[in-house]
Amino acid sequence: MVEPHSTTPPKPVADPASPASAPSFAAYPPDHVLRGIADRMDDGMLMFNVRGEVAMANRAVRELFGVTGEDAAGLGRRLEELLPPSAVSSATETGCWSGSLPLGERVVILQLYHHGEGREQAWLALFRHIDGQEDYEHELQRRHAELRQAYLRLNGAQEKLLQSEKMASIGQLAAGVAHEINNPIGYVHSNLGSLQEYLRSLFTVIEAYERALRAPDPKAMVAEIDDIRDRLDIDFISRDLPQLMAESREGIERVTRIVRDLKDFSYSGREESWKLADPHAGLDSTINIIWNELKYKVTLERRYGELPMIECLPSELNQVYMNMLLNAGHAIGERGNITVSTGAVGDEVWIEFKDDGAGISPELRQRIFDPFFTTKPVGSGTGLGLSISYGIINKHHGRIDVESTVGEGSRFRIVLPIRQPKG
Ligand SMILES: Nc1ncnc2c1ncn2[C@@H]1O[C@H](COP(=O)(O)OP(=O)(O)OP(=O)(O)O)[C@@H](O)[C@H]1O
Numbered sequence: 001m002v003e004p005h006s007t008t009p010p011k012p013v014a015d016p017a018s019p020a021s022a023p024s025f026a027a028y029p030p031d032h033v034l035r036g037i038a039d040r041m042d043d044g045m046l047m048f049n050v051r052g053e054v055a056m057a058n059r060a061v062r063e064l065f066g067v068t069g070e071d072a073a074g075l076g077r078r079l080e081e082l083l084p085p086s087a088v089s090s091a092t093e094t095g096c097w098s099g100s101l102p103l104g105e106r107v108v109i110l111q112l113y114h115h116g117e118g119r120e121q122a123w124l125a126l127f128r129h130i131d132g133q134e135d136y137e138h139e140l141q142r143r144h145a146e147l148r149q150a151y152l153r154l155n156g157a158q159e160k161l162l163q164s165e166k167m168a169s170i171g172q173l174a175a176g177v178a179h180e181i182n183n184p185i186g187y188v189h190s191n192l193g194s195l196q197e198y199l200r201s202l203f204t205v206i207e208a209y210e211r212a213l214r215a216p217d218p219k220a221m222v223a224e225i226d227d228i229r230d231r232l233d234i235d236f237i238s239r240d241l242p243q244l245m246a247e248s249r250e251g252i253e254r255v256t257r258i259v260r261d262l263k264d265f266s267y268s269g270r271e272e273s274w275k276l277a278d279p280h281a282g283l284d285s286t287i288n289i290i291w292n293e294l295k296y297k298v299t300l301e302r303r304y305g306e307l308p309m310i311e312c313l314p315s316e317l318n319q320v321y322m323n324m325l326l327n328a329g330h331a332i333g334e335r336g337n338i339t340v341s342t343g344a345v346g347d348e349v350w351i352e353f354k355d356d357g358a359g360i361s362p363e364l365r366q367r368i369f370d371p372f373f374t375t376k377p378v379g380s381g382t383g384l385g386l387s388i389s390y391g392i393i394n395k396h397h398g399r400i401d402v403e404s405t406v407g408e409g410s411r412f413r414i415v416l417p418i419r420q421p422k423g
């Protein structure tokens with residue numbers, strides 16, 4: 001018969017009292033050896049039994065607690081009296097706890113471990129005290145101040161970056177916006193020209209009527225007046241006038257709207273405060289501003305759901321919408337579609353920008369949110385759009401999900417909480 005293969009365990013010291021087959025407990029270090037080893041440690045070590053009584057306290061811990069004598073019971077107190085109850089309950093629950101603990105004049109680092117259950121439980125506490133406590137605290141404070149400075153500087157720089165990216169985008173769009181404004185101004189101007197003509201004709205007719213009123217026989221002048229009316233096409237004027245006025249009013253309103261949208265848009269991030277705003281209003285005004293960039297190649301569809309007002313920084317969200325829409329537009333070559341859909345689920349709203357443009361490959365997909373990552377030619381993209389958008393959405397405690405297939409298009413979905421978490 002072949003013996004089963006086994007690795008040989010280290011040979012235990014023979015214990016004549018135990019049968020050969022049972023494990024030999026005498027092979028385990030006896031208590032005084034364990035204590036001897038523990039006393040050699042620089043770190044303090046306290047062992048507690050199931051009742052929370054001190055079962056072993058090494059030399060370092062006796063010194064730390066200022067007790068003399070070999071006896072562990074010299075420490076006298078129980079687990080909960082010696083260590084913070086929160087540390088004990090946390091270690092009992094999760095297996096270990098670590099933190100710092102004031103001990104007289106000193107602060108010690110404590111690691112507390114727990115194992116077992118029922119009648120078979122124990123806790124082991126390891127203490128390490130820090131030399132030169134004052135220096136340590138000084139150093140900590142100095143680093144804290146340094147970090148804080150760096151944080152404030154970074155924050156300031158980020159805000160500047162945000163503002164300058166916004167201004168750069170506005171600069172890029174300025175030509176388009178000027179065109180958008182020029183268009184209605186153009187036809188309001190030409191309408192005013194027609195209006196001047198019409199007024200002249202109307203005054204001519206009024207004059208003719210006045211003359212007739214003063215004439216001895218007004219009826220004799222009817223034919224003349226009809227003639228003037230026909231010549232000046234007064235019937236056409238009276239039909240055209242209301243339309244002309246409506247058109248001009250609409251033109252002026254469009255200009256007013258564009259100017260207002262631009263003002264909303266360029267609102268400095270620094271001054272803006274959190275407010276309740278309608279995401280659809282932000283989307284619409286952003287679409288208005290950039291429409292000139294898209295209108296020649298994009299068919300835009302809005303599939304708006306019912307949305308509540310959300311707590312947000314409206315002009316920063318507008319900047320996100322603008323980035324999404326411009327990116328979608330850039331991804332479309334000759335002609336294509338962009339769909340902006342919205343909806344609300346539970347305590348969140350979602351806003352989705354879908355395009356049927358070039359799409360993004362999985363490798364690039366990893367990098368699109370990196371600052372300065374761009375696939376656009378030098379000079380036409382800074383590569384900051386998505387990283388800034390990500391920052392803004394993060395600040396709103398929201399998220400951006402992306403799905404994209406090369407050759408089919410992309411879908412950027414923004415999810416935002418309706419109310420910002422307290423504090
Ligand atoms: N809808 C999209 N379809 C295809 N690719 C996209 C889309 N949106 C973003 N990308 C890719 O992600 C890259 C990074 O986008 P991001 O908006 O950060 O910068 P950018 O558009 O290149 O430059 P900027 O926005 O600063 O002008 C783009 O260069 C493009 O390759």
Ligand SMILES: [Mg+2]
Nearest residue numbers: 323327385386
């Ligand atoms: Mg972009």
